[in-house]
Amino acid sequence: MKEKLYSGITTALLVFSASLFSEDANLLKNGSFEKGVQNIGLASTTIEDWEIIGDKAGFVCQDAAACTDGDISLKIHFQKKQKEDWKIFQSISATEFKKNTDYYFSGWMQTYKGSSIISIQLKKDGRTIKEIILSPRSDDKEWDGYLDIDKSGWKRYTADLNTMDSDNITVMCTLKNKEMFIGDTCWFDGLSLIEKIKVDRATKEVFPHKIFVSKNGNDVWDGSEKKPFATIQKAVSLAGYGTHIKITKGIYNEKISFTRGGTPEKPLILEGQDGVIIENAKETELKWEAVPEWGEGVYRAKSAFSMGLFADGKNIIAIRYERTHPDFMKNEIWQYRNLFKNGVIAQGKTAGHGFDFLKALWMYNPEDKCIYIKFANLANPKKIKFRLADASSCIDIQNAPNIIINNLELRYSVKGCVIKHSENITVKNCKMTSVEYSAMLLNAKSCKIINNEMTITAYNSMDPTTMYFIDSMGNMHYQHDVWNAHKWAGYYDRVGVAISSDRGDTEIANNYIHDNWDGISNYGTGNKGLKVHHNTILRCMDDGLVFNAQCENQEWYNNTVISAFCSFRMLSTKGPVYIYGNRFTRPAQDQLRIWCDSLADVYIYHNTVIDKDGMAYFGQKKTGTPNYKVYNNRFLGNYMVIRKLRKGGTEIMPDFKADYNCYLSDRNDIIRKYGFEKNGYCGMDYKEKGADLSKFFGKPLPGCPPGYFKGNAPDCGAEQLK
Structure with a gap:
């Protein structure tokens, strides 16, 4: 099947040259979706059981990708658990098409969670002439068109058709399944139907200089x-x-x-x-009223749906209604009524401190279409200036190549700059403040995010290392209230630079990311040739750097991470990945965290790690990480710690390779137990203690060409690499 699909890549690329001409060329228009639902096993189910977000034909828009002008998109998000057979569909009819004319069709699909089956059908006079079915339970079924299988997460489908003597062309997006849960989501995006001849005409178009x-x-x-x-x-x-x-x-x-x-x-x-x-967001005057039944200091106001709320220019922690509803959240501590009443309270071994560290909470309730809010000091919101942001971005780039964004400040937005299905995009010298996702790269290629400043500008502190309490025994503890509120009840992570399913050769460099949730995060599959270097990341409530993807031939080097919960989290990868020349200091918990089963080649070398536990290994349950190599690092703290084991499966202890490192202590006696550091050194001296990594592994590692050091051997740590 792959051979057949790859034969169509050239045609697929030609289709997307349509981005060079006016959106008017697209015969599919916003405002023309028709909705429907067919219940196979439960006649009482209605379309209101689903939250359907699509074009501007009366649906509530909660996602920028679903409502961008000129981009035909549909998002289906499930608000109620479904247990019976059903299907839900939306269709859109072409406008102003010609008979006996050749057209290109192009569209993207993606599913998140669940086991949904989604399909796109092209119909002519009500009869299906082309169809593609995407199912996580089986191989994709090809239609009479082409599938671009290199795009993970998002998958693009294209097809040719001739209208002949047809009077009606329809595109139908269908979702069907036996069981779906709250939070399950699927997307149809970038749907276009374009006359072939207009592709040739576009290349001759002249634009203003x-x-x-x-x-x-x-x-x-x-x-x-x-x-x-x-x-x-x-x-x-x-x-x-x-x-x-x-x-x-x-x-x-x-x-x-x-x-x-x-x-x-x-x-x-x-x-x-x-x-x-x-x-993105303008100041909004809201008519607040007290809600004493929810607790002291709780207010609400009628509003359209919002994803972000800014009080006096600062971002407030959002509680997600679907996650904290009693039908979904069984732990009463994290149900929304109790959160607004009590804040985060203690559970098990985890302490809680009410609103002391949260400072404020807010939530949008779709049932009464109200925003609820509470401040730690019980402030009356009538005296505060608010801005409400939907899920859209300040700048949205879709299917548009070769663009440079330079010297702008973006603020008051959930997303700063979104780059989607595009290549050769550069964003440089920009400042993004009061933005939750400063830069998002979704299925992009050869992009550059360079020399930007990025921050959430949170109402609460985002420094996990300075917010602590002292227990009755005098022991100091870091608090996790803000972290827990996001992870248990909110919208999970917010990221300075988020890279998902990158198609290759993207560069993230020289950015200053501070007071954020995550610094730079790479996830999805693909992601070949990514370079992340010379970034400074200061104060992250969660991870400074993280890859959670099938990364291939990536380099993360010469970055500085200060005061993150975890400096660098390493999850699943394809490899090889090279992590070198970085400086990590003052984490709340770990520096370099290995949190995956992976047979990939991952090289961790010439890094300087200050304070806390230099390496943290979480017990795995399948393969372990036998091909991880840890060499020539300088650990100015404890060498390694083993965290709690993952549940289920066989417990695999550290099985990576580690040698020629300098460290100050090994308080857990891990080196002896697992045979590490045959040539390592315990003490302050780090000069000429490393291995020659220009030849140690049979080839020079990136950053370590022949002659990269002076003397008999290289020094350990990042200082060796200039």
Whole structure:
């Protein structure tokens, strides 16, 4: 099957050259979805049992990817558990198509959790002529088209068709299954039906060389320096390859969407003067009323759905209604009514301190369409300025290649810049404040995120190492209230730079990420050739760096992580991965954490690790990590600790290779127990204690070319690598 599918990649790429021309070329339009539900086993089930998020035809929009202008998308999210056979579908009809004409169809699909079966059907006069079925329980079933199987998570499907004498062309997105649970989600995205001839016409289109935008401009003007546009989106809608958009100082309350880009030789450039700010969320006046039955200091106000809430410019911890509803959350401590009443309280061995560290909580309740909020000091929200943000981004780039974003400040948004299904995108010299996901790369390729500043600007502190309490015995403990609130009751992680299912050769460099949840996170499959280097990460409530993906030929080097809960978490990977020249210090718990079963080659070398436990190994249950190599590191603290074992399976103790490291202590006697450090050194001296990694493994490791050190042997630690 693979051979047949790969034969269609050329055609699939040709389809996406459609991003070079106007979105008007797409015959599928927002506002034309029709919805329906067919219950096979439970006649009483209605469409209201599902939260259906799609185009702008009356659905409640809770996701930017589902409601971007010009991008036909559909998200289905389950609010109630389903146990019977059923299917739910949405269809969209083509507009203004021609008879006896050749067209390209393109679309993406993805599922998250559950075991849903989703399909896209092309119908002509009500009869299915092409179909693709995606099922996690079996191989994808191919239609008369092509599947781009290199895109993990997201999968793209394309097909050719001729309308012949048809009077009706319909695209139907269908989901069916026997059992789904709260939180299960699937997406259909980027649906397009484009006349073939328009692809050729697009390459001949001519775009403006320069476009100017000013707060004193007018969108009816021509966009010249003397007569600039008033909105950035107006300029973007007219720009193409070779266009340079220049924005003058000011605050622009708008969302920018790119559906067209440039070429490698002539990129599309969006650049701001110093002081250009793009704000997603505007100040919102809410009519608050007290809710004493929920507890002292709890207020609510009617509102449309929001994913982010900012109080006086700062981000407040969000409680997720679906996760904390009593039907889903059986632990009463984490049910939303109790959270608003008590904050985080003690359970088991974990202490809780009410609202002392949380500072505030908020939640959107879809049942009464209200926002609920409570501050630690019981403040009246009527005296506070609020901004509400949906799940959209300040800048959204989809299916648009070769774009440069330079010198902008993005703020008050759940997402800063989202790069989706695009390649050769550069975001540099930008500042992203009060943004939960500063940069998101979804199925992107050859992108660069360089020299940016990123922070959540949280209402609570995001430093896990300074928030502590002293128990009755005088022992100091780090508190986990903020961490637990996010993980147990909120929207899980928020990330400075999130890379998912990258298609190769992306670079994340020289960024300053501070006061965030996670610093840089890589997950999904694919992710070949990623380079993460020279970033400074300061104060992360969870992980500074993390890969949780089928990473291949990646390098993480010369980064500095200070005051994260865990400096670098290593999860599953394909390998090889090279981690070198990094500096890790002052974590709340671990520095380098191995948390996976993996047979991949992972090289951890020439890092300097200060304080706490240098290595943390979590017992695994399948293969362990026999091909991890830990060499030439400098541990200015305890060498290693073994954390609690994972439940189930066979307990596999540390089985990686470790030698030629310098360390100050081995208080758990792990070195002797597991045969590590035959040539290691215990003490402060680290000079000339390492192995020559230009030849030790039969080939030079990245950063260690022949002659990379002076003297008889290399020094241990990051200082050796300049």
